[in-house]
Amino acid sequence: MATLVITVIGEDRPGLVSSLADVVAEHGGSWGRSQLAQLAGKFAGIVTVDVPDAHASALTRAVGSLEGLDISVQGAEDGAAAGVEGEAGETFHLDLVGHDHPGIVQQVSGVLARQKVSVEALDTRVVPAPQAGGDLFEARCAFRAPADVDVEALKQALEELAQELQVDVTFDAADQAAVWE
Template identity: 40%
Template sequence: MKSNLVMTVLGPDRPGLVQSLSSVVADHGGNWLESRMARMAGQFAGILRVECPETEAEGLVAALKTLEKDGLSIQFAREQAAEAPTRQTVSIDVVGNDRPGIVRQLAAAISGAGGNVEELVTGLESAAMSGHPIFRASGTVALPEGAAVEAIVTAIEKLSPDLSVEVK
């Protein structure tokens, strides 16, 4: 039987950090299934999902915890395999002027239209002509089967006339 662990890792970035994590996973018969990792303000931030034999799960967690001596903070959760409801997913790309609270507004618009944020990457870009900060968000939104994709677009566009929304 297999055990799936979802974990977050946060700590000072350094060369070899991912190699250390992946070596511990492999040493316990684990398989690194998926991850998202980034360097932000000198910190490593990652979320990952690994699978290992059930008999190795506790040993894997204990071995990963030993990396905390290097300044890492690691949180674990066992993956709960539940029957997923039927849904459709869409990719979104939102661009507009940056302002405080824009992510909160975007998340509220998506949720209010019945969507669930599955993945979201946000950042700032420099406007081509003026150089002022432009907000960009790209990600995946899940909608209940049969829900109107246009509801997401309408909800986001109602936030501000400067927002451009593309859904695929």
């Protein structure tokens, strides 16, 4: 069995996910984990597909021929399909809210990287907040810390950064970050 990682981007339209799912099913593939979104009129997504080895090349060609989409297909290395889910360590959840300004994601992700933390999910949005004098930046992040991480040091680093950025953060252990409806 081959595991393929398919990335797709294109103009959003009704039936786009269905056309991709049809091609996967026609080649005996099993849709695995996916993240799909419509942003600013574009559709973007990533999905893992398990497919019999004998059908992997045909599936790759077929998804590549879907009209109006820029699609990339890569084979996952052995064990890579499970990703960081298979690694030891605890999952944490971070919520962040504050006035929008450049560099927030860069600085937060820098703190996480220095602690050897792996981001599993990151959802961000900017929402108008006229009563607050501008736009608010909101982020929800699920990340997995190595088993030997100093949780208190990680929490302290995030709290110090929150003060520097003048944002509110909530940090706790969680199974997985929630997404906005």
